[in-house]
Amino acid sequence: MAELSEELAGGGKVEGSGLRTITREAALELRGYKHACHVMLHAPDPDSKLFGRIPLRHAVLMMMRFDGRLGFPGGFVDPEDVSLEDGLTRELTEEVGWGENLCPITEEDHLSCQVREHPQKMVTHFYAKQLTLEELSGIEVSATHAKEHGLEVMGMVRVPLFTMRDGSGGLPAFLSNHFIGNSRSQLLYGLRVLKLVREDKLWEATRASQGVR
């Protein structure tokens, strides 16, 4: 139970990593740490209904990585990048074909930040960017033409935010996949703070995901 609350609060759990939450400002003061930035792209989808009855409400993107794990688009910030957001945009260009037609990712989109000591000293910055459904669908298409398509990125996936009547299909089954780093807790945190899934539903789905086979 304690672990669940920790994950929903964005604390997460990565075995032996010594993960802790800090502010963006404190992260930028750190010396000798690598910074990685990842973003949850999402869009309101008020009209779509699965099987004509399950309202989807929002579209949220993650990606299938080269290593068979799910994660968010993004990556390590290089020393040449002017800012964290600049590094994130560069990674997004390579991974999903992020174009200049889209609003740039800014400091205001920064959602949370965690520092870890093992296996290497690094900070993971998590962003969330709201797009229109049309823009999000455009990203799904441009990702198939991006530099890393079929290489580091095997494909974009939408996260099912609903739970099926059987109690395990949908979000619980999705959460039982393998996730890279702390991306699973980033997902839960993003869904919770942006109110994309009701907190009680999120709690239930997280619990149910432990029993999915």
Ligand SMILES: O=c1[nH]cnc2c1ncn2[C@@H]1O[C@H](COP(=O)(O)OP(=O)(O)O)[C@@H](O)[C@H]1O
């Ligand atoms: O979605 C994510 N959330 C949090 N950490 C992630 C995510 N994806 C990858 N990471 C971690 O961030 C670091 C950078 O990995 P990534 O593969 O994204 O960057 P790269 O393309 O620059 O190599 C790695 O330590 C990886 O485990």
